Amino acid sequence: MRKKIDKFDLQIIKLLSKNARLNYRQLAEYLNTTRQRVSRRLERLEKEGIIKKYTIIPDFDRLGYIYVILGITLTPGTPLEEQIEILKNDEDVKVIERAIGAHNLVVHILVPKDMKEVEKKITEITGKLKNVEKVDVTFVTEVVKFELV
Secondary structure (H helix, E strand, O other): OOOOOOHHHHHHHHHHHHHOOOOOHHHHHHHOOOOHHHHHEEEEEHOOOOOOOOOOOHHHHHHHHEEEEEEEOOOOOOOOOHHHHHHHHHOOOOEEEEEEOOOEEEEEEEOOOOOOHHHHHHHHHHHHHHOOEEEEEEOOOOOOOOOOO
């Protein structure tokens, strides 16, 4: 049975969302508790799928890449799961999000800093999908804030 998420769980998640490299001892110090309590909570949060991944946010510009977000609108009735499976197999696709609103899918891609390569990649990705009605392209120039909790 899934346990309720409490204020302590949220504090752990917030600290880790700011710095995923914090260890149990550091978390315990910030939260004025024991490493064992932190360890038990993190194990439960991971097991229940509340914490899915620990990650970093690289500086894509310094790495020589452009971060692009595609807002993809499919014609009504297009099987979304099939399109998602197609996108999952592309190594340049970094994030796939289902959406309600202007787009069915929001897809984040990473491509080398070359506009011809960007165009080629967008054409390649959208060409694999069925019934694409519209694609909006957004070039991310800088991740200014990335905080989920």
